[in-house]
Amino acid sequence: MEFSGLRHKKPKENSLENVKWSQFNITMPFNGKYLLYNTLSGNLILSTSCFDELPIRYSQDIPIDEQHQTLLKLGFLVPSTVNELAISRYQLEKRKTKLSQGLTILPTEKCNFRCVYCYEEFTKGRMTSEIQAGLIKWAHSNIRYWKELTVSWFGGEPLIAFDIVERLSTELMDLCVKNDVSYLAVMTTNGYLLDINRVHRLFNLGVQSYQITLDGPEKQHDHNRKLVNGEGTFQTIQKNIADIAKTDLPVKVTIRINIDKDNVNFIKTMLDSLITIIGDDMRFKFRIFPVGRWGGLQDESLPVLEDKADFYLRNCIEYAIDRGLLSGIDEFFQPNLICYAALPNHFVIGSDGTIYKCTVALDNPANRVGRLLPSGQVVIDDQLMALWVANDGENDSICGRCKVYPVCHGAACPLIRIESNTKPCHPIKENTGEWIRLLAKEASSRAK
Ligand code: SF4
Ligand code: SF4
Structure with missing residues (x-):
């Protein structure tokens, strides 16, 4: 017929x-x-x-x-x-497969710093041995599903619980080796305790990349990022970065710079002085980010850049490109690089076994999606989980017509959609042409 x-x-x-x-x-x-x-x-x-x-x-x-x-x-x-939209969605679905498990682990929620914009409350301390044991048991019973495991060490400051990082890394790596699962670890650290001895030990424990924050030259950085006792931290962190640069270890370091009204005019000075340390070492790249009101006690008094943030961000990135540094602009354009909070195969494991999706809104009840029990059982609230992983731009007609959709999927920051029911538009949605110009500028400077 x-x-x-x-x-x-x-x-x-x-x-x-x-x-x-x-x-x-x-x-x-x-x-x-x-x-x-x-x-x-x-x-x-x-x-x-x-x-x-x-x-x-x-x-x-x-x-x-x-x-x-x-x-x-x-x-x-x-x-x-x-149907290009369908291809884009399918590519994202592949990232969500259970074969690839992501874990952000908070071995402690205490910190040796008191940064002005910090949103953490420091009420919880080190991960108990019962929760550590539960995590390993859970990994044992799920490893048969995985082809790769990626662990992000986070905190608080993970290096003040270095013994826990060592113990859990050793057990998870052993488990992965025995089951032919690839293992990769990264660490977000304030960098103060990251001496070269630790970098070597962590390398042997699978930690291949770091994110370390420097908020400008010494004076501006030390204003924003002090120790608990009020002392500055710049000199120690800068020395630790310099010591990594002197090795030939194949570790990657992303230097995150949080910009605000007080430090933005000093970022160029800081980049110039960093060049004297890292030279043209391509293991180092930058991630420049405007300070936001992230839920900390000092939020109202923070000198955030407000509507000028995008302009200054591009300005700092362009300066980094002009100086031959890796500006991190490629990350803004990577297809499917949505926030891990939107991935069903990524959990944030709190030090007390609370399972979160987002590492910022730790006190938002919607973010406490489950619990890891000492028995190794994971209990998930499907209703809360769905808020993070099934609440993107798929059914949003505006996202469906957006040229940035393959990068953002309407899930660049699920927290925004949850808290304010607005689209969490990716930074390159505004001034897209300007962003592409910077991307081209970095690509052509690399090609020279
Ligand atoms: S949901 Fe938003 S605030 Fe939370 S980790 Fe992702 S991008 Fe950051
Ligand atoms: S940039 Fe905005 S409109 Fe475009 S896909 Fe992302 S959230 Fe949707």
């Missing part, structure tokens, strides 16, 4: 009739030429021709030439039958 009207007219092969302009293409002028970026494929090209005219020509019976073949290969043109 044949239903008339349901069959498609067979398109001609090798004709532009068969292809369409990707819905995720973004074009903009750049240094007298034109940039074309595709948020689904992540490809970027520079051309002398203005791409603006190209979309109009498709669906005409014109032969596909060499230029079109290249555009097809790079995802700027796609077969006309392709």
Whole structure:
């Protein structure tokens, strides 16, 4: 039986009739030429021709030439039958597979620092041995599902519970080796206790990358990031970074810089002085971030950049690029790099066994999605879990038409959607062209 009207007219092969302009293409002028970026494929090209005219020509019976073949290969043109939104969703689903388990572990929720913008309450201390045992038992009973395990050490300050990091790392690594599961660990640390001896020991425990925060030159950093006793921390952290730079250990270090009204004019000085330490060492990159009101006691008095944040952020990133540093801009564009809080295969394990999704809103009841028991059992509240992992842009018609969707999926920060029921738009949604210009600038400086 044949239903008339349901069959498609067979398109001609090798004709532009068969292809369409990707819905995720973004074009903009750049240094007298034109940039074309595709948020689904992540490809970027520079051309002398203005791409603006190209979309109009498709669906005409014109032969596909060499230029079109290249555009097809790079995802700027796609077969006309392709549903790109579905591809983007499928790629995200692959990230959510149970084969890849992510854990952010808080071995202690105490900290040796008292940063001005901190949102933690420090009421909970070290992870008890019962919860540690529960974590290992849970891993034992689930390892058969995994192909890879990624552990992010977080806190508080994880290095003040170094013994717990060592014990859990050893057990988890052994378990992974025995079950042919790949193991990778990263650590977010204030860097104060990260002496070179620890870096070596942690490397042997699978820790291959760090995020360490420096908030400007010494005076500005020490204002924002003091020890509990009020003493400054800059000199010690800078020495620890310099000691890593002197080794040839294959560890990556992301230096996070939180910018606010008080330190933003000093970031360039700080980057200049860091160059004298790290030189052109590509193991170091930067992640610049505007200070926000993240829920701490001093929130109201913080000198946040407010509506100027995006401008200053791009300004600092551009300076880093101009100085030959890895500015971290590539991370802004990585497809499917949504927050781990939106992934069903990622848990944050608190020191008392509370399971969270987000590492910021620790006191928000919606964030306490479950509990790890000393028996190794994990009890999850499905209703709360769904708020984080099934509350993205999939059913949002505005997200579905957004060119940034393959990067953001409406889940760049699920907390925003939960707390204020607004879209958590990715930073590159605003001034997208400017962001792409910076991406191109870094790419061309790397190519030299
Ligand atoms: S949900 Fe938002 S605040 Fe929480 S960890 Fe993710 S990006 Fe950060
Ligand atoms: S949240 Fe904003 S940036 Fe993200 S996909 Fe939706 S509309 Fe686009």
